Amino acid sequence: MNQRPVFLTRQQTELREEEAPELDLDRLIAIARRQWRVAGLCVALFMVFGLGYVLTAVPRYTARTSVLIDRGNRQVVEQLSTIGGVLDDEASVLSQVELLRSETIGLSAVDQLKLQDDPEFMASRRNPVLAAVSDIRAIFNVRRWLGGVSPSRLDQIEANRRQALAMLIGNMKVSRVGRSYVLEISFTATSPRLAAAVAGAIADAYLTDKLDAKYDATRRAGNWLQQRIEELRQRSLESDLAVQRFRAENGLVTANDKLVSDQQLTELNSALIAARADTARARARSERIEAIIASGETDAIVTDALDSSVISSLREKYLESSKREAEISRRLGEGHVQVTRLRQEMTEYNRLMFDELRRIARSYQSELEVAQSRERQITQGVRDATDISVTAGETQVQLRELERAAETYRNLYQTFLQRYQEALQQQSFPVTEARIISRAVPPTGPSEPRLSLVLALCLALGCGVGGAVGAFREFRDRFFRTGEQVRDLLGLEYLGSVPLVEPPPGRRPPAEPVRGEVYRKNEVSGFATEHPSSAFAETLRSARIAADVHIERPHKVIGFVSVLPGEGKSTIAMNFAQALAGSARVLLIDADLRNPGATRALGQHAEEGLLEVLLEGRAPASAILTDPDTGLRFLPAFVRRRIPHSSELLASAAMARLLAQVAAEFDYVVLDLPPLGPVVDARAVAPRVDGFIMVVEWGGTSRKAVKDTLNAEPQIAGRCLGVILNKVDAGRMKLYEGYGSSDYYASRYTHYYQENTS
Known part of the structure; x- marks a missing residue:
């Protein structure tokens, strides 16, 4: 057969839930359809309470x-x-x-x-x-x-x-x-x-x-201000006296609001700046004239040279001799005696001019020395004045602190005196x-109780409480209700639903029920064959189609399982086998060795069965029972005592030989297996089963239990042909029909079904 790993993993389920819309309006409408009676009852109760309060309350x-x-x-x-x-x-x-x-x-x-x-x-x-x-x-x-x-x-x-x-x-x-x-x-x-x-x-x-x-407030403020003013006046007087005493003790004489030492230091600084400028000027003049003398440039001059009459006279004579020397040299030649004499005169004039320049240079040097001496004296005076000012500055720090304290007390005294006068005026100002x-007037009508407000509040409370109760009920409803839940949560094919039916007339529980048997009203064997046009039979035909499509072998071994006992697994298996027996060779094996429900329903008088075949090696034909009406072959499980190792029997080689033998003789071998939750028998025989059909009780088995069980049984989940919802309440099922789903249009094709025989 083909393995169908369609069961969703936890990660895939969470991803599908994340992709779902945040607000599903159809789901909210479906919830409202299911819970409107609860909400309506709460609203009615609160409205009755509100009316009772309005009728009995005293008007206010x-x-x-x-x-x-x-x-x-x-x-x-x-x-x-x-x-x-x-x-x-x-x-x-x-x-x-x-x-x-x-x-x-x-x-x-x-x-x-x-x-x-x-x-x-x-x-x-x-x-x-x-x-x-x-x-x-x-x-x-x-x-x-x-x-x-x-x-x-x-x-x-x-x-x-x-x-x-x-x-x-x-x-x-x-x-x-x-x-x-x-x-x-x-x-x-x-x-x-x-x-x-x-x-x-x-x-x-x-x-x-x-x-x-x-x-x-004004009276208390006036009393406090009066006391504070007297204190501030005394503090202000004491601080002013402290300032004057400190000035006298430290010789801090002032003129024009400045200390005399500070004024002297300012004047000396100005004089020092002027002296330094004079020294720089004298030094520049002396250096310039020394450079001229050292270079011997006759054309270079200084200011005092221009003002000197000696240098001017010598220069005029020098220029006149130079002119005459040039004329005679042009007329009589360079070597003439007159030319030589004139040149000697020019040399003498030049010497005399430089001698005069040297005299001026000595005067410049003298001026430089005088300027430097004056600068040194003023610098020393600045140092002395600075020392005095620094000493006075250190003393002035304390003086300024005393002056600030005195100024603060004077300002506070003036401020508090003004506030005191204002407080006196405020006491006599009644505004x-x-x-x-x-103004308040007697009302003409009562304000309480307000009928509309009380009824609106009761309506809101009723709706709120009803909605909360309905939401709690919906939250507590963790069972399978629709086929969409099966497909979305489990990722398995939804084969159909089996409605809750009453036992056929004349069928009653056995007078002495077998140990562990619990008679349930929907455990009706043969219902599908008696009502072939019912929804019950249609669901079984859907299961057969799923088996034929997904199991490629000509001889198919199909196991029916559930999560919990009492979900109707045996009833579905019996009806499924009886429905197949009309057109194929079918063998039903009751493999639930701990609670053989199918045996109690179909083979109550059997004396041997599956245990004898597996343990004693008897031939299967000797233990198989035949239904004369449907032709169904049935291998019961006649249990005389509790079997502690039933899983080992189902996993044994004898069981494998039995299934291989009957699979060769029958078209369908249907196994009624134990539930997956309490025992591991179904897991033991799983490798020898071609496909499983999961039976889930509608509104009875939680979705989490089914999902966790299949997560723990990957071999069974991978071979699961689909899920059948059993014991469906047709009346309540309408409340879970989502808009646009297949269940929503169920009313359109209900006339295709006929639950009762014609």
């Missing part, structure tokens, strides 16, 4: 008043003082909301209206559960028993005030109107008059508390930053 009235945090008043206050202004940020507005909910405002309203003495207020909204708890606590008050002293009247009055406060805060609601500066105060009571009175009292108490708080813009 809500009065409202609005308070504005007035920014205009705030500007007036800020013009007069910087104390007590209200902030514009979100936190400040929310703080006012919490102030309205505080015990201070609540107790003020209670005392203003004397609510602790109002029986109507104290009786409203009293929780019977809390009242019962309070009474029980009073009864078991051990301190009261031992002390024997009743609480004083003052304690009782305070307890009543606290109780009234708790009821007021519990029935009061404060909220901000949008993003505005308006706070809405609402109070709910059993009387319209009482609701309006309490809401108005809360608003009045809030305004009064704002004024009192402002007055107390608050809040005002009432809407």
Whole structure:
């Protein structure tokens, strides 16, 4: 036969689940069809509870008043003082909301209206559960028993005030109107008059508390400022005296807000810069004239040479002799006596000019020495002044610290004195930053209970609880319901479903059931042959086609298995064999040696069977039974005692010879094998079986159990021809039909089936 490794691995299954859409609308609709009764029941119960509450609840009235945090008043206050202004940020507005909910405002309203003495207020909204708890606590008050002293009247009055406060805060609601500066105060009571009175009292108490708080704050600030001002005045005086004493002790004399030593150092630095410039100028002049003298250039001159009358006269004579020497040389020749004499004169004039230059150079050198001496003296003066300034600078660090402290105390003194005057004015300025813009009036109609809101809430709760219960039921439903689940999760062919049928009339459980037998109403042998046009028979024909297609051998050995006992495996195997017996040679072997269900159904009076053939070597023909109606051959398993090693028998050579012998004589050999879960018998005989048909109980065997079992049995899973869902509830099956699936159109071809004989 062909091995068909179509069983999905865990990785392939997870991949298929990842590729599935996140939201399957058809699946949600199918879930709603299955669970609508549960959801409807929850909705009905909650609606009944809601109606009961509406009919029995005491009507309550809500009065409202609005308070504005007035920014205009705030500007007036800020013009007069910087104390007590209200902030514009979100936190400040929310703080006012919490102030309205505080015990201070609540107790003020209670005392203003004397609510602790109002029986109507104290009786409203009293929780019977809390009242019962309070009474029980009073009864078991051990301190009261031992002390024997009743609480004083003052304690009782305070307890009543606290109780009234708790009821007021519990029935009061404060909220901000949008993003505005308006706070809405609402109070709910059993009387319209009482609701309006309490809401108005809360608003009045809030305004009064704002004024009192402002007055107390300014008064406390004034007292503190007065003490602080006296302290700062003394500190400022002491710091100024410390500065003057320090200046006198360290000789820090100032002129024009600067130390005299610093001024001297500044002047010396300026003089040093000028002296260094003069020295550089003198050095440059001296070096230049020395270079001219050393080079002997007659044309090179300096400024003082131009100003010298001696050099000018000698140069004029030199130029005149040079002119005459040139004329005579041109007329009388270079060697003339006059020419020689003139040249000697020119040489003498040149010598005399350089002598004059040397005299000027000596004067330049003298000026350079004078400039250098002056620079050294000024440099020494700068060093001395710098040392004095450094010493004064180190002392000035302490002086500046003292001056900063004195300046700080003076500024603080002036600031606190100004704030003190403002605080005095603020105490006599009765303006608050809040005002009432809407007074509370008695409401004309009750606010509670609201029929529409209660019913809507009950409807939402009913839908929520019903949906949660339905979802939990769906989550707990981990069984096979449709063929798509078989194909998607197991990767096996879905052969069909077998509906849950009643036993035929006249068939009853045996008077003395065989040990371990559990009679089930769908274990009906021969139902497929009695109703050949039923869905039962059609499923068996689908199984036969799968066997003929996938098993290429002419003689086929087919095993029926299940995961758990009681799934109807034996019933399907018997009906399958009987359906084949009408057109082929078929042998049914009851290979479930531990719980032979087929033998109890078809061979209750058999005296020998499969065990005798395997253990004693008897001929199979002597143990095979024949059904005269269908021609089915049946090899029972007559078990006289428990077989502890049944798997070894099925895996033995005798079993192999038996299957080889009967396969040569019959077209189909059908094995009713034990379940895969509790025993390993099916695994032992698996190598000798051409194909397996898995029987799964509809709504009875979990998908995980089937998948894990087949994962553990790859040899059986690889030869599995398909899966049959047994004991299907046809009425409930309609609720699991997905849109577009083959099960969805089942109603169109149901007339092809005929469950009852005509």
